[in-house]
Amino acid sequence: MGKTLSQKIWDNHIVQSREGEPDLLYIDLHLIHEVTSPQAFDGIRMSGRSVRRPDLTISTEDHNVPTINIHEPIADETSLKQVETLRTNTKEFGITHYPMGHPNQGIVHVIGPELGLTHPGMTVVCGDSHTSTHGAFGSLAFGIGTSEVEHVLATQTLQQPRQETMAITVNGELPQGSSAKDVVLAVLGAIGTGGGIGAIAEFRGSVIENLTMEGRMTVCNMSIEFGAKAGLIAPDETTFEYLRGRENAPSEEFWEAAVNEWEKLYTDPDAIFDREVTLNGSDILPQITWGTNPGQVIPVNGVIPNPANFDDPAEREAAVRALEYMGLQAGTPISDVPVDTVFIGSCTNSRIEDLRDAAEVIQGRRVAEGIRTLVVPGSGVIKKQAEEEGLDEIFKASGFDWREPGCSMCLAMNPDKLDPRERSASTSNRNFEGRQGRGGRTHLVSPRVAAATAIAGRFSTPEDL
Amino acid sequence: MEPVHIIQGTAVPLDRSDVDTDQIIPSDWLKRVERTGFEKGLFSEWKDNKDFILNDEAYSAASILIAGPNFGTGSSREHAVWAIQQAGFKAVISPRFGPIFKNNSTKNGLVPVEVESDVGERLLAEVQKQPNIEFVIDVEKAIVEIAEIDLQFSFPLEQSIRERFLKGLDDIEITLASETSISQFEQTRLAWLPTQIT
Numbered sequence: 032m033g034k035t036l037s038q039k040i041w042d043n044h045i046v047q048s049r050e051g052e053p054d055l056l057y058i059d060l061h062l063i064h065e066v067t068s069p070q071a072f073d074g075i076r077m078s079g080r081s082v083r084r085p086d087l088t089i090s091t092e093d094h095n096v097p098t099i100n101i102h103e104p105i106a107d108e109t110s111l112k113q114v115e116t117l118r119t120n121t122k123e124f125g126i127t128h129y130p131m132g133h134p135n136q137g138i139v140h141v142i143g144p145e146l147g148l149t150h151p152g153m154t155v156v157c158g159d160s161h162t163s164t165h166g167a168f169g170s171l172a173f174g175i176g177t178s179e180v181e182h183v184l185a186t187q188t189l190q191q192p193r194q195e196t197m198a199i200t201v202n203g204e205l206p207q208g209s210s211a212k213d214v215v216l217a218v219l220g221a222i223g224t225g226g227g228i229g230a231i232a233e234f235r236g237s238v239i240e241n242l243t244m245e246g247r248m249t250v251c252n253m254s255i256e257f258g259a260k261a262g263l264i265a266p267d268e269t270t271f272e273y274l275r276g277r278e279n280a281p282s283e284e285f286w287e288a289a290v291n292e293w294e295k296l297y298t299d300p301d302a303i304f305d306r307e308v309t310l311n312g313s314d315i316l317p318q319i320t321w322g323t324n325p326g327q328v329i330p331v332n333g334v335i336p337n338p339a340n341f342d343d344p345a346e347r348e349a350a351v352r353a354l355e356y357m358g359l360q361a362g363t364p365i366s367d368v369p370v371d372t373v374f375i376g377s378c379t380n381s382r383i384e385d386l387r388d389a390a391e392v393i394q395g396r397r398v399a400e401g402i403r404t405l406v407v408p409g410s411g412v413i414k415k416q417a418e419e420e421g422l423d424e425i426f427k428a429s430g431f432d433w434r435e436p437g438c439s440m441c442l443a444m445n446p447d448k449l450d451p452r453e454r455s456a457s458t459s460n461r462n463f464e465g466r467q468g469r470g471g472r473t474h475l476v477s478p479r480v481a482a483a484t485a486i487a488g489r490f491s492t493p494e495d496l
Numbered sequence: 497m498e499p500v501h502i503i504q505g506t507a508v509p510l511d512r513s514d515v516d517t518d519q520i521i522p523s524d525w526l527k528r529v530e531r532t533g534f535e536k537g538l539f540s541e542w543k544d545n546k547d548f549i550l551n552d553e554a555y556s557a558a559s560i561l562i563a564g565p566n567f568g569t570g571s572s573r574e575h576a577v578w579a580i581q582q583a584g585f586k587a588v589i590s591p592r593f594g595p596i597f598k599n600n601s602t603k604n605g606l607v608p609v610e611v612e613s614d615v616g617e618r619l620l621a622e623v624q625k626q627p628n629i630e631f632v633i634d635v636e637k638a639i640v641e642i643a644e645i646d647l648q649f650s651f652p653l654e655q656s657i658r659e660r661f662l663k664g665l666d667d668i669e670i671t672l673a674s675e676t677s678i679s680q681f682e683q684t685r686l687a688w689l690p691t692q693i694t
């Protein structure tokens with residue numbers, strides 16, 4: 032029997048495999064940031080160990096950084112301390128670090144791919160659940176906790192038990208106006224937040240093949256939201272084209288050899304997945320979450336569901352609580368719901384294509400009265416490129432705030448936060464209670480829907496404007 | 497980590513599904529650079545509500561947390577595990593765990609007890625009725641016993657994890673014993689893989 036793509040990558044990285052023990056996997060790239068690394072470095076120091084491969088480790092600061100006045104010191108003392116701790120640790124252990132204001136600084140999962148650090152077939156880890164983003168390149172990429180960060184620093188390996196394999200196939204063609212974000216939200220609606228637990232998911236099918244690399248990253252980014260260990264997509268011409276010429280991509284000397292290797296990275300036709308899910312792409316309309324987990328999702332022309340209609344008691348209760356927290360009534364068309372804030376950013380949707388999508392919608396229009404709007408490019412590189420394309424001018428002319436790169440309003444660890452009961456349309460990945468600020472009410476959407484919502488003042492698609 | 501053999505104690509019923517790690521420890525708490533001091537952050541947003549179950553005196557001595565399905569989904573923050581432990585819990589029972597949370601638990605000696613949905617529901621109901629029933633979790637046998645309600649069930653615990661719990665083993669120590677294999681593997685690394693010159 033053949034192997035699936037993830038099994039091939041897994042097998043290529045086994046340092047040691049023993050009966051009754053997890054496999055020991057080699058890690059090709061370790062990304063670190065300020066939040067999940069300080070205790071790991073402390074552990075290294077306390078045990079008198081060292082960082083085995085600082086040359087395979089890259090560091091950036093993203094979660095805590097402000098997105099305005101970045102040339103001033105960080106005002107929040109604890110944030111400042113955390114960022115400074117990372118700077119000291121990376122210096123002490125000889126790790127490349129991109130500080131705030133550096134042209135390469137940005138959200139950890141945005142900078143890796145754009146610097147050409149993520150190649151097909153690699154293993155990539157980071158103390159951050161959205162490491163799954165890098166799977167878009169056909170790499171095995173997953174989030175780890177701080178103990179495992181320490182383990183990778185010390186050994187450049189991880190002990191990992193084998194996972195099941197899962198195929199998520201999206202056939203057909205997306206309707207005009209639907210995007211990669213809608214695809215992954217529709218998957219979440221279909222399988223729920225636990226649907227991928229215990230498995231590595233491979234996205235396949237014509238809809239996936241037709242996505243750009245940016246779109247594939249959006250899809251893989253949210254595989255952790257249904258609990259998958261990792262999400263990945265077989266590399267193809269689109270992948271190779273994206274990588275060619277990037278700073279850390281194989282040089283011309285090695286290019287052909289690298290592509291030859293990469294072309295072996297696909298699921299064999301006779302391989303069997305442990306789980307299979309199939310969606311019809313032409314059914315996927317723009318999606319929007321109504322609740323407090325990303326599986327609570329409806330099409331943007333839908334109505335807020337009635338909890339009584341859920342068969343599963345746990346789901347029913349979760350729906351009741353979610354509606355209460357979100358301040359919503361069952362039966363309300365979501366397009367009648369006004370918003371206070373629109374956030375375009377995060378490692379899900381802050382890449383150049385996302386900004387272009389949003390700018391196209393708002394060009395020549397004004398943000399609705401009284402709405403707070405933030406556009407936060409994912410990295411210094413994207414910010415620069417967007418400014419070269421004049422996108423910043425389009426945003427500013429419409430009334431959007433144009434910010435410096437970082438995680439921003441994705442997680443309420445820096446000054447960009449929602450106030451209690453404030454409602455947002457957000458292109459990020461989590462609508463958990465309090466995720467964007469205590470008491471804040473988050474609705475996850477695509478950049479196009481976020482942009483149209485900013486103009487309309489209520490949830491809207493560009494087509495409805 | 498400290499060895500864990502038997503956990504004996506009462507439990508608190510957190511009757512909710514999809515308790516994500518943002519709820520377990522809100523992001524404001526993640527700014528700490530230490531490994532301790534997270535107990536006050538545990539469910540800090542929910543704790544402001546005086547009716548929140550963890551504020552209930554009847555459960556103040558509990559050392560086991562029982563929750564609905566999909567406990568610990570979301571962010572990879574190990575701080576969630578530290579907060580639960582530092583607040584005095586030694587095990588969490590749920591029909592399904594977020595995978596990173598579960599993994600993080602095992603690295604710290606917090607025992608994740610995965611149960612069938614109907615067992616999970618029954619446990620929540622029983623503990624809501626009688627806060628004082630005593631649980632015995634035997635890590636070696638991977639069995640939970642609750643004599644008062646005449647219930648005994650086993651739970652999945654991989655052999656390698658069980659061993660780490662029982663002996664209090666450190667993963668890094670175990671891996672470093674295979675240093676030669678790691679070095680050998682590194683010899684086979686493809687020439688074009690990215691390396692930072694530092």
Ligand code: SF4
Pocket residue numbers: 093094138139140159161377378379437438441442459460
């Ligand atoms: S943008 Fe949000 S999800 Fe992505 S790394 Fe930052 S905080 Fe995490």
